[in-house]
Amino acid sequence: MSRYTAVTPDDLREMLATIGVGSIDELFDRQIPAGVRLGRRFDLPAGMPEQAVYEHLRDLAGQNTSTEDEVTFLGAGMYDTYVPAIVDMLMERSEFLTPYTPYQPEISQGGLQVMFEYQTAISELTALPVSNASVYEGPSAVGAAGYLAKLANGRSKLVASAGLHPHSRETLRTMATGYDMEVVEVPLRDGVTAADAWASAIDADTSAVFVQQPNFLGAVEDVEALMTAAKDSPAVCVAQVDPLTLGILKPPGECGVDVAVGEGQQLGNRLDYGGPSFGFFAATEAYLRRMPGRIAGETRDVDGKRGFVLTLQTREQHIRREKATSNICTAQALNALGGVVYLSWLGRRGIVELGELLLQRTAYAREALTALDGVEALHEQPVVREFALKLDAPVERVIARCQEQGVNPGLALDDDGLLVALSERRPRADIDRLADVLGTAVAAERRRVEVSA
Amino acid sequence: MSDTLTIFEKGREGRRAFVAPELDVPEKEGLLPERFRRTEPPRLPEISEPEIVRHYVNLSKRNFDLDSGFYPLGSCTMKHNPRLHERVAALPGFARLHPLQAPERAQGALELMWNLERALSEVSGLPHVSLQPSAGSHGELAGVLLTRAYHEDRGQTRHKVLTPDTAHGTNPATVTMAGLEVVKVGTNADGGVDLDDLRAKADEDVALLMLTNPNTLGLFDPNIEEIAKIVHDVGAILYYDGANLNAVMGRTRPGDMGFDIVHFNLHKTFTQPHGGGGPGSGPIAVSDRIQPYLMVPRVVRRDGGFDLDEDAPKAIGRLRGFQGNFGTFVRSYAYIRSLGAEGLQDASEVAVLNANYLLARLRQECGDLLPVAFGELCMHEFCLSGAPMKRELQIKTLDLAKRLLDHGFHPPTVYFPLLVDEALLVEPTETETKETLDEFAEAVGKILAEAREDPEVARNAPYDTPVRRLDEAGAAKRPVIRQPLP
Numbered sequence: 001m002s003r004y005t006a007v008t009p010d011d012l013r014e015m016l017a018t019i020g021v022g023s024i025d026e027l028f029d030r031q032i033p034a035g036v037r038l039g040r041r042f043d044l045p046a047g048m049p050e051q052a053v054y055e056h057l058r059d060l061a062g063q064n065t066s067t068e069d070e071v072t073f074l075g076a077g078m079y080d081t082y083v084p085a086i087v088d089m090l091m092e093r094s095e096f097l098t099p100y101t102p103y104q105p106e107i108s109q110g111g112l113q114v115m116f117e118y119q120t121a122i123s124e125l126t127a128l129p130v131s132n133a134s135v136y137e138g139p140s141a142v143g144a145a146g147y148l149a150k151l152a153n154g155r156s157k158l159v160a161s162a163g164l165h166p167h168s169r170e171t172l173r174t175m176a177t178g179y180d181m182e183v184v185e186v187p188l189r190d191g192v193t194a195a196d197a198w199a200s201a202i203d204a205d206t207s208a209v210f211v212q213q214p215n216f217l218g219a220v221e222d223v224e225a226l227m228t229a230a231k232d233s234p235a236v237c238v239a240q241v242d243p244l245t246l247g248i249l250k251p252p253g254e255c256g257v258d259v260a261v262g263e264g265q266q267l268g269n270r271l272d273y274g275g276p277s278f279g280f281f282a283a284t285e286a287y288l289r290r291m292p293g294r295i296a297g298e299t300r301d302v303d304g305k306r307g308f309v310l311t312l313q314t315r316e317q318h319i320r321r322e323k324a325t326s327n328i329c330t331a332q333a334l335n336a337l338g339g340v341v342y343l344s345w346l347g348r349r350g351i352v353e354l355g356e357l358l359l360q361r362t363a364y365a366r367e368a369l370t371a372l373d374g375v376e377a378l379h380e381q382p383v384v385r386e387f388a389l390k391l392d393a394p395v396e397r398v399i400a401r402c403q404e405q406g407v408n409p410g411l412a413l414d415d416d417g418l419l420v421a422l423s424e425r426r427p428r429a430d431i432d433r434l435a436d437v438l439g440t441a442v443a444a445e446r447r448r449v450e451v452s453a
Numbered sequence: 454m455s456d457t458l459t460i461f462e463k464g465r466e467g468r469r470a471f472v473a474p475e476l477d478v479p480e481k482e483g484l485l486p487e488r489f490r491r492t493e494p495p496r497l498p499e500i501s502e503p504e505i506v507r508h509y510v511n512l513s514k515r516n517f518d519l520d521s522g523f524y525p526l527g528s529c530t531m532k533h534n535p536r537l538h539e540r541v542a543a544l545p546g547f548a549r550l551h552p553l554q555a556p557e558r559a560q561g562a563l564e565l566m567w568n569l570e571r572a573l574s575e576v577s578g579l580p581h582v583s584l585q586p587s588a589g590s591h592g593e594l595a596g597v598l599l600t601r602a603y604h605e606d607r608g609q610t611r612h613k614v615l616t617p618d619t620a621h622g623t624n625p626a627t628v629t630m631a632g633l634e635v636v637k638v639g640t641n642a643d644g645g646v647d648l649d650d651l652r653a654k655a656d657e658d659v660a661l662l663m664l665t666n667p668n669t670l671g672l673f674d675p676n677i678e679e680i681a682k683i684v685h686d687v688g689a690i691l692y693y694d695g696a697n698l699n700a701v702m703g704r705t706r707p708g709d710m711g712f713d714i715v716h717f718n719l720h721k722t723f724t725q726p727h728g729g730g731g732p733g734s735g736p737i738a739v740s741d742r743i744q745p746y747l748m749v750p751r752v753v754r755r756d757g758g759f760d761l762d763e764d765a766p767k768a769i770g771r772l773r774g775f776q777g778n779f780g781t782f783v784r785s786y787a788y789i790r791s792l793g794a795e796g797l798q799d800a801s802e803v804a805v806l807n808a809n810y811l812l813a814r815l816r817q818e819c820g821d822l823l824p825v826a827f828g829e830l831c832m833h834e835f836c837l838s839g840a841p842m843k844r845e846l847q848i849k850t851l852d853l854a855k856r857l858l859d860h861g862f863h864p865p866t867v868y869f870p871l872l873v874d875e876a877l878l879v880e881p882t883e884t885e886t887k888e889t890l891d892e893f894a895e896a897v898g899k900i901l902a903e904a905r906e907d908p909e910v911a912r913n914a915p916y917d918t919p920v921r922r923l924d925e926a927g928a929a930k931r932p933v934i935r936q937p938l939p
Contacts, residue, residue: 002796004533005803006886015810015887018817021830024802027809028704031673031830036710042575042703047793050537057787061546063561065554074551077774084470086506092539094520095513100529101730103866105925106918107858110516111729114509117459120935124495130934133730136587139774147630167774174748174770178598178631220489250491263774272542273562274552274775275587276732288932294730299928302913306457307920311928317590317626318869322635327590327626330720334728337509344460344505348497350471357473359485364478382485403558411553428477 002047065403067271071430072408075386075421076216077138077165078274081244081266082425084345087338096337101294101330105309106301111333112308115296118340125246125343125351126260127253128282133294134336135328138263139168141279142210142240143175144292144326145259148283149208149236150179151325152290157205158183159235161193161226163215168240172210181207191219191379191388199229206235208259213241213249217419218362218386219379220249227256236287243267243280245384247351248359252282259283266423268342269335278332278339289315292326294333354424358385362422365431369420372439374446378417386421388413393445401441402434409438460508461936464498470505496938515919516729517863523889525811527834527866527878528621528669530699530721532800535791538724538784547783552775556760562779563759566752569786570736576698576797577715578708579738585748585777589696590623592716592735593663595748597631598769599714599739600661600690602746606767611660611689617646619670619870621696624663633660640872644827645674648683655687665694666710667701667832669870669878671808681711690714690743698722699882700805700833703798713740719778723785734781748772803883804833811835811881811890818898822846826873833882839875846904848911850875853900855922856914860896 007015012024021027029037048056067080074080090096095110102108115133122131135141146158158181160169173183186198193211202209209230214220227237239257241249244266252260265277283291289312297311317324346354366387370377378388391398395416402409410420422431500508517524524531542548550562570582586592597614604611613636614628625635636654639647645668655662662684667673674680684691693707693715699722707715719725719734727733739747749768750761761776792800812835815823822842825835839850854864854877866878881890904911915921 002792002799004535004792004796005799005883007803007806011887012806015806018813019806019809019830020813021809024806027805027830028802031675031832032701032705033675033678035678036705038578038703038705038709042794042797044572044575044794044797045790047796048790050791053787053790054537054541056790057541057565057783058544058546060561060565061541061544063564064546064550065558066545066547066549067551068545068549072551074553076553078552080549080551086502088543089506090509090513093510093513095516095518096729097539097726098519098534099516099729100519100524100526100531100727100863103526104517104854104858104864105923106855106915106920107517107863108515108729109919110512110514113457113459113512113515114729116934117461117936120459120461120938121495121497123935124497124938127495136591136731137773140587140591140772143772165774167771170771171773174598174772175594175630177601177769178594180632220485222489224488246491247494248485248491250489251495254491270548270780271551272548273550273554273559273779275773275778276734276780278732288934295932295934297928298933299924301920301923303921305920307923309923309925309928311925311932311934313929317622319622320626321622322625322629324622324626324629327594327623327630328588329590329623330588330718330727330733331731332587332728333730333732334726335732337729340460341505341509344498344500345470345502346497347464347469347471347499348494349469349499350473351497352494353473354471357476360476360478360480363481363484382489384485399555403555408551408554424474427474431478 070406070408071433073410073420073434074408076411076419077263078271079266079421080423080425083268083270086345087268087341090341091334091338096334102310109307112296114337114340116298116308118336119296121340121343122280122282125243126282127251128260129285130288131282132291133296134332135279135281135293136331137275137277137279138240139165139171141261141281142168143171145238145261146172146176146208147179148259148287148290150181152236153207153234155205155207155234156181158208159201159206160185160210162187163193163221164210164212164240165216191217191381192221193226198226202230202233202235204233206233208236208238210238213239214245214384217379217388218383219381220384223255245355248355259287264339268338276332276335278335290325293328293331357424358422362387365422368431368435369438372435372442374442386419389418389420391416391418391442393442397445398441401444402437405437407434407437409434459936460498461938463504463508464500466499468499468501470500470502522861523885523893524863525865525879525881526863527880528696530880530882532724532882533884534724534726538787541787542780542783560758563752565786566782567759569782570752572789573717573736573738576702577738578706579715579740581744581747582736582738583748584736584782585772586735586737587773587778588733589716589718589735590627591772592737593623593627594630595737595772596692596714596716597627597633599743599746601631602769603690603743604660611658613659615654615659615662618872619668620663621694624694644670644672645676646680648676648679651680651683655683657687659687659689661690661692663692663694665697667697670827670836671831671834672828673832677710696721697833700801702801704801713743719781719785724788725781725784732778732781734778800883807881807883807885807890808833808835811879811894814890814894815897818894819901822901834878834880836873837877838873839877843875846901847908848904850877852911856900856911857896858915859917862893862896
């Protein structure tokens with residue numbers, strides 16, 4: 001008996017007698033052939049009491065430098081966003097935390113209505129009429145959009161902007177080998193997708209096109225123009241979007257985008273070293289029956305009461321099997337709950353105010369940092385919450401110097417680039433501190449290079 | 454009635470919960486060209502914090518959950534979710550750790566991943582582990598893509614994937630996504646793989662056999678060694694769907710049965726709470742011959758510490774961003790350290806004991822009305838057929854399931870696997886007491902007795918739930934999948 005099981009010696013005797021076997025060994029030995037029995041204990045450490053497990057995990061956690069331990073400007077897909085207390089409280093409620101997927105709608109109305117509300121919020125954010133109830137996370141949502149395109153038009157080529165997050169491009173490539181499609185990458189020029197190369201890459205074989213808004217280098221893309229360039233082809237137009245910028249940036253639904261996907265972490269979810277968070281997947285009406293994943297829909301019960309169910313299930317693997325629109329079943333329902341609670345907390349005006357705040361602080365930070373000696377902008381495009389720099393010093397060493405001062409200046413890019421992200425948790429004082437620490441680190445590294453030369 | 458309004462319907466213009474941090478930098482005009490700007494804000498709710506809390510707390514009360522009652526949902530392993538796991542996953546060193554933090558500043562997280570990989574390797578009997586996939590089906594996709602890479606590296610193009618007709622629907626769906634073709638293998642009279650059919654279909658064009666063992670009938674295939682031999686003899690790979698791993702920990706291992714690839718469902722066997730539909734996690738373990746193709750990044754030991762390695766020329770790439778659902782790794786690792794070698798074995802032993810006890814009790818209560826579909830004993834779950842009940846009492850499996858709701862139980866999985874008429878798949882798990890199993894068996898007995906008197910009662914059930922039977926066909930015919938807004 002462990003602390004999570006409850007069979008007393010008396011229980012065991014009665015249970016074995018009711019079953020009609022003499023021992024637990026007999027239960028297994030009558031079913032598992034001798035040739036494949038393990039015949040020894042697992043070579044694993046012995047179990048520990050709860051408090052010892054807690055202390056072990058606390059010690060491991062203590063070896064990590066979290067966003068509580070340094071002033072961080074790391075972003076690149078996940079951001080140090082404030083999570084309101086009500087999100088934690090609601091995500092920890094047993095009634096949301098511990099049910100399975102709502103296969104019995106009569107006793108799952110809470111979760112199903114949350115999905116319906118989440119779908120509405122994502123639909124509003126993206127200005128697209130249709131959203132599913134969540135997918136795993138951002139980059140795999142990009143791959144899922146590729147599969148949708150394959151099923152929709154059967155063409156062979158996927159055209160992806162190099163402004164797409166590297167993880168999205170890698171995931172798309174991996175998944176596309178499965179559905180036998182080729183991925184063609186279009187380079188950036190001046191920080192945004194090169195318009196002429198983009199237009200000439202799209203042809204009658206193009207199944208889907210992919211852009212990211214803002215792109216990996218933080219630049220705001222002219223999504224409308226890029227999508228217009230694809231309108232004469234059969235291609236499904238896909239955009240990976242940063243949901244927190246959609247209070248101020250023109251939404252994908254108004255830019256000619258057919259499928260909008262993205263990473264939902266910054267909508268009320270923790271960093272968690274990369275997950276679990278959620279991915280969102282929204283589309284035009286035309287793709288409703290090709291969507292991957294669960295979708296909640298409104299209906300009535302036999303007494304005429306309003307209720308919600310999982311709907312359009314004939315798309316899904318448990319019914320359609322090898323002809324399903326996707327293999328996904330378990331997705332990220334609890335994290336999507338965090339998402340819709342967060343969006344309700346932020347509200348119609350809050351999402352605009354937060355977007356404006358990020359826009360202003362990012363502009364301030366960009367100006368402060370590019371004023372430093374040995375630091376210049378990697379591109380001059382408009383940015384909202386993230387921007388790229390080029391350092392005249394070895395970037396990894398600069399980052400290490402900054403981290404010694406308690407500041408994480410951002411993500412190292414190729415050729416001594418640096419990607420700097422803002423969040424509403426980085427006030428002006430933090431930005432000034434970053435400018436100070438980064439300026440000192442770059443200067444020190446340039447001196448070191450000079451001396452060694 | 455107000456609890457059926459959505460949060461969007463409850464909002465009123467001018468209300469708010471969020472107060473923005475002050476604008477502490479000089480405001481500048483024209484940072485964003487007008488053509489890139491949104492003109493109308495998204496119509497998110499305008500609502501105060503107290504109303505948000507009340508709305509979602511009231512919604513939560515319209516859910517049944519594992520913390521309040523028995524949840525014998527077959528193939529889902531609804532075992533207790535220890536609260537310690539929520540506490541440790543929320544430690545700031547994990548919860549607020551950025552996924553792109555330098556590895557030397559994330560040593561505790563990487564050590565945890567390393568330790569979890571080692572433990573899963575021991576549990577599965579396969580040497581190499583990737584924690585990256587986000588759910589079982591994601592792990593399956595990884596497995597099929599790895600298999601393709603393996604064969605292609607040998608200059609072979611193999612098209613077929615064999616799956617038994619009892620397989621989870623994710624298996625065939627995954628195969629198609631990975632560009633291969635499903636070939637179904639039949640089930641023999643004992644509920645196992647039909648060996649003759651397997652032999653007839655196993656040829657040089659077979660890339661992979663995907664098998665769940667114990668299968669979705671709760672039966673351990675006694676011919677597993679012969680199955681492995683047939684598949685290996687034609688040069689194909691064996692894939693183990695680990696959805697039912699809770700049956701065998703410490704007793705037998707997929708690697709020892711001859712499998713090359715296995716996926717784990719951390720949200721089943723290893724207590725990650727299911728969250729009403731995720732998050733899950735679907736790590737995979739693989740044999741030496743599959744290892745070169747494993748996804749990147751990989752956790753490696755280097756210079757006395759841990760690192761993330763992307764340098765693997767034959768790797769299939771990555772299947773998602775960052776390092777996977779790390780928060781689920783923390784919970785599952787805490788579980789493995791709590792139970793240890795003995796505790797994990799105890800979990801499987803009690804899971805099998807409980808399933809067999811419940812099966813025996815249901816035999817006592819229901820006689821021949823709800824016979825087990827195949828076999829005498831079972832592993833961690835068992836499949837009943839409601840066909841005799843339907844014939845004798847005029848109530849279907851669906852009616853029995855709906856009537857169980859009025860008794861305060863979550864019903865078993867219904868109408869799966871597909872080859873059993875009126876199927877009920879029951880998985881009690883190890884964390885339930887004998888008393889709970891007795892109560893459940895008695896409730897089923899009562900429902901059958903009641904149906905003998907008046908089948909209409911069950912046919913119209915449930916009665917005591919927040920809503921009663923819902924019009925699912927209507928919902929699919931005229932989909933309303935978002936709140937219309939003025």
